[in-house]
Amino acid sequence: MSRLVPFVLIGAALAGWEIAARSGMWSPLLLPSLANIGYEFGLFFSRADRLFEAWTSLHRALGGFALAAMTGVIIGMLMGRSAFVAGLLDPLFSGTYAVPKLALFPIFIFAFGIGSLSKVALVFLECLYPIVIITCHGARGVDRVLLWSAKNMGASRGEILRRVVVPATAPFIFAGFRVALPVALIVVIMTEMVSSADGLGYQVIYALASLKTDRMLALVVVIALLGWLLDKALVVLRDRLVYWEKLETYYV
Amino acid sequence: MLFVVLLWELVWIRGLPAYILGPFEILKHFFAALGSAELYGDIGSSLMRSVPGFVIGAVLGSALGLAAGISRVLDRMLSPMIFLSYPVPKIVMLPLFMLWFGIGDISKVLIIALACFYPTFINAYYGAKSTPKILVWSALNLGATRWQVFCRVVVPSALPLIFAGLRVSLALSFIVMFAAEMINANSGLGHLIRVAESGLRFDLMYVSLLSIAILGYLSDSLLRLTRQRVLAWKEQGA
Numbered sequence: 001m002s003r004l005v006p007f008v009l010i011g012a013a014l015a016g017w018e019i020a021a022r023s024g025m026w027s028p029l030l031l032p033s034l035a036n037i038g039y040e041f042g043l044f045f046s047r048a049d050r051l052f053e054a055w056t057s058l059h060r061a062l063g064g065f066a067l068a069a070m071t072g073v074i075i076g077m078l079m080g081r082s083a084f085v086a087g088l089l090d091p092l093f094s095g096t097y098a099v100p101k102l103a104l105f106p107i108f109i110f111a112f113g114i115g116s117l118s119k120v121a122l123v124f125l126e127c128l129y130p131i132v133i134i135t136c137h138g139a140r141g142v143d144r145v146l147l148w149s150a151k152n153m154g155a156s157r158g159e160i161l162r163r164v165v166v167p168a169t170a171p172f173i174f175a176g177f178r179v180a181l182p183v184a185l186i187v188v189i190m191t192e193m194v195s196s197a198d199g200l201g202y203q204v205i206y207a208l209a210s211l212k213t214d215r216m217l218a219l220v221v222v223i224a225l226l227g228w229l230l231d232k233a234l235v236v237l238r239d240r241l242v243y244w245e246k247l248e249t250y251y252v
Numbered sequence: 253m254l255f256v257v258l259l260w261e262l263v264w265i266r267g268l269p270a271y272i273l274g275p276f277e278i279l280k281h282f283f284a285a286l287g288s289a290e291l292y293g294d295i296g297s298s299l300m301r302s303v304p305g306f307v308i309g310a311v312l313g314s315a316l317g318l319a320a321g322i323s324r325v326l327d328r329m330l331s332p333m334i335f336l337s338y339p340v341p342k343i344v345m346l347p348l349f350m351l352w353f354g355i356g357d358i359s360k361v362l363i364i365a366l367a368c369f370y371p372t373f374i375n376a377y378y379g380a381k382s383t384p385k386i387l388v389w390s391a392l393n394l395g396a397t398r399w400q401v402f403c404r405v406v407v408p409s410a411l412p413l414i415f416a417g418l419r420v421s422l423a424l425s426f427i428v429m430f431a432a433e434m435i436n437a438n439s440g441l442g443h444l445i446r447v448a449e450s451g452l453r454f455d456l457m458y459v460s461l462l463s464i465a466i467l468g469y470l471s472d473s474l475l476r477l478t479r480q481r482v483l484a485w486k487e488q489g490a
Contacts, residue, residue, distance in 0.1 A: 005325070005328040005329060006328050006329065006331075006332040006333075007332075008329055009329050009330065009333055010332070010333055013333075029351075030351055030352060092256070095469065096465070096469075097423070097472065098422065098423050098426070098468040098469055098471065098472030099426075099464065099465040099468040099469060100423070100426045100427040100430050100464060100468055102427050102430050102431055102434075103430055103441075103442075103445065103460070103461045103464045103465070104461065105434075106445055106446070106448070106449040106457055107457065107461070109449070179420075181339070182338075182339045182340075182341060185339075185341045186341035186342075186343055186427075189341050189343060189344055190341075190343050190431045190435075193343070193346075193431075193435050194431070194434050194435060201344075204344060204347055205347065205435075208347040208350070208351070213348075213351060216347055216348070217348065219344075220344045220345065220348065223340065223341060223344045224337065224340040224344070227339040227340045227341055228336060228337075228339050228340060230339065231338075231339035
């Protein structure tokens, strides 16, 4: 019985939704029934063109994320391990950290066009910040005793970096990735909603504009599923690569 | 930082496409706009959306997070749902909220609250969970009631993480506010930038960009200042 506790709230919410939808108090335009959403959801997976929309969004999100991951880890490491680089870049990053980079989107449209490039560039920029900041925090906090012992045993600078600093920072790098990955998806969906002619975000707006609420909700479920799967994949990858440290809180 | 601005100005003087303005040009337009009432109206209506949204989301998030952190029943009921839906981009709910609550401010405030809820919940949850057991035991041993333990032990030890969550939420509230206004609104900074974009008014675009940057920076500094006051005993982390 106590196994079922986690599902109580979810089940109640779904049941409440279905009852409200069937009661006829609200128009199905506002509150489509679960059966209709499920039907549209099935339709989504049976049509190649819809799946292609998901792929468009996914490759934008992952492209920007991958770029940000590579650049961010390098910059973060440098900032964490070198006082000079930190002094140079830290004001730039912490000064503009709280600024929503999304505001740059209209300018990016002019600079990179309304295609994928402006969206990937924006994803890159938004993802860069958490990765750089968390990586830098991790690289700065490497246990000094470990560094000293490695140096004492005659490790070169390159070896220390490879064998001590990178493994010690790895949990933080993944924490940064875990913050950044949902951000990548958010930015892609958002920019597609604002200006695009393809991708899931555009499909959501299109379904809304054509009053296909059930289709829109099915798309919302698809996006939710996508975000959840990406996060799960990242956690699995993290547990494979950073097997020596368990996730204690959500991020680290 | 200074170097970047100087380089930018130099490159701009050399000639760049019309959509990029030099930093001093932007400042000139910004101060000109500060003199007109129009900008304040937009800033005001943006803040009227983001601040209530942030407050609702942050208060609910920390309260429920703390509750789930100390109560097993609540933990088992709430956590699966919240951790499942956490990586989901909350902005996709905006169209739905627009249908349910209209295209006015309510739907935007609610979507901002929703986005702010998650980071604060998760941080408060782990903050409460990671309270050192020894402290709780000693407090109980010294005869503290459950309520006292909660107020004097659990909350203070969770506060650093809660503030970390608040900082993430604050940044998110501005992002979501801006996005929601860009998607549909008839006032606010996001709307201003859309209008400027379609009218090719680059000066206005940069003015609204600069104002949102300043707003974001100011509110973040305010939060950090509060944290320093409240958490005087704890060093500032990342």
